[in-house]
Structures are given as C-alpha cells and as structure tokens.
Amino acid sequence: xxxxxxxxxxxxxxxxxxxxxxxxxxxxxxxxxxxxxxxxxxxxxxxxxxxxxxxxxxxxxxxxxxxxxxxxxxxxxxxxxxxxxxxxxxxxxxxxxxxxxxxxxxxxxxxxxxxxxxxxxxxxxxxxxxxxxxxxxxxxxxxxxxxxxxxxxxxxxxxxxxxxxxxxxxxxxxxxxxxxxxxxxxxxxxxxxxxxxxxxxxxxxxxxxxxxxxxxxxxxxx
Numbered sequence: 001x002x003x004x005x006x007x008x009x010x011x012x013x014x015x016x017x018x019x020x021x022x023x024x025x026x027x028x029x030x031x032x033x034x035x036x037x038x039x040x041x042x043x044x045x046x047x048x049x050x051x052x053x054x055x056x057x058x059x060x061x062x063x064x065x066x067x068x069x070x071x072x073x074x075x076x077x078x079x080x081x082x083x084x085x086x087x088x089x090x091x092x093x094x095x096x097x098x099x100x101x102x103x104x105x106x107x108x109x110x111x112x113x114x115x116x117x118x119x120x121x122x123x124x125x126x127x128x129x130x131x132x133x134x135x136x137x138x139x140x141x142x143x144x145x146x147x148x149x150x151x152x153x154x155x156x157x158x159x160x161x162x163x164x165x166x167x168x169x170x171x172x173x174x175x176x177x178x179x180x181x182x183x184x185x186x187x188x189x190x191x192x193x194x195x196x197x198x199x200x201x202x203x204x205x206x207x208x209x210x211x212x213x214x215x216x217x218x219x220x221x222x
Contacts, residue, residue: 001025001045002032002058003074008097012045015101016108029053033061033148037135041069043111048075048086056089063090065155066121066132070111074099123158126220128199128207130158139199149174150195157208157218166215192216 003009004027013023024041026032029050036044044062048055059071070092075082078096086094092114093107122131127140135151137144146154152174157165167188175187200206209217 002027002029002050002055003045003047004028004050005047012101012104015105019105021108027051029055029058030148033058036062036067036069037065037148037151040134043108044069044071045074045108046071046091048073048077048082056085059086059089059091061152064159065135065152067135068133070114072107072111074104123161125158125161125207125218126205127203130155137199139203144198146195146198147191149191150198153191153195154199154218157216160218162217162219164211164215164217169215 001009001012001023003012003025006027009025009027013025016023024035024039026035030052032044032046033053046055046058050058053061055073055075059073062069062071071090072093072095073086073091074095074097075086076097083094092111095104095107121133122129124130128137129139130137132155137146137151137154153170156170156173167185170188196208200208205220207218207220209219211217
C-alpha cells in the first residue's frame, strides 16, 4: 500500500491483516517504486495525491516497466476525469475516499482472483539484460545496481533499441516535462553519465551511443 496518510494506512493495514493478508505500507511514491522493483507483491493499493511523484506517475512507471501486478487506486479525487485518467493509465480498479472497508475488501478479493495474466519477461542486447518483472539489470552475468531514474532511462532505451531517442522524448516520457528547460538538461546529463558509466564503463563493447545533434541510441554496434 502506497499511502501518505498514516492513520488511513494503519487502519487499512490492520483491517486487511485481520483478514489474513500481509500488508507492507510506504508513504511516498518514490519509496513505493523502489520496493516494487525489488520485491514481488500480489496487489498495489495506490493513493493518487502523494508527495514527490504522484500515484498516476507511479502507475505509469509500473505499466511502462510491465510489472505484472494489479493496481487499485484509492483516492479522494472522485471526478469522472480522474477515474478515466486512472483507468486509462492502467489501473485495474478505482475506489474513492471516503469508502466502506467491506467494499475495499471485496475489491481486493476480486483483483486477487484475477491473478496476473502477464509473466515477467526479459530483453537482451549483446550481454546486457533487463528483467522487467524484477526490475533488475545485469551485464555479462554481473548485476548492475541502478537508481529508479537510471532504471527508467534504461528501460525506455530498451523499448526503443536501435532507434535514436532525443532529449525531448526522454524529458517527456521519464520526467513528464513537455518543455525543454536548462535545469532539466543538467539533470539529464547527470543521470545519463551515471547510467553510461554503470552499463558501459567496465566493458570493452559500448552499447549506449550519442548521436551528435539528435540524441541517444542503445544498440549493439558503433
């Protein structure tokens, strides 16, 4: 459960554990995404209005990385446009606050009955491998530790293997920024430098290439 209201999170956790579920609670989107990338869960209960990265952004990242897990949005945003946005972003169900706990419990049971239809899958380029189910990366059999943003960058590049990706595309898809801003360019440079150092630095063959004036490309070859 990713929820920034401690009292609500505690109440839901207590109620679900009383029905024999095991519940892990975190209070920020960033912390939740880190956890999802490192442990396997059966269901996410996700608040929308979170500090830092909001629930829609976390949901988008989960679906982009193809983490095969049902998501129940639990939020005070009860407008039709909010529901549509949540469901279109990949939520499996949407429950507004305030809510009756028996209804939440029924929705949890329904989502868990569906199970996960997708199996985690992997992609490989040369000896670089990414596991979208576990959010893990390795090269030549060696595990590579990445931050959340570095992982998102690499996953996006993997989804566009062989194609040049511009800074504008990265800013829009990863940072959700539609306008080029110098501070963001600096942030991009830092993350890309660190990512390049981790996946290419120790290895003779380089996979992340800069195409001058256009952007970046992940490919096996010069």
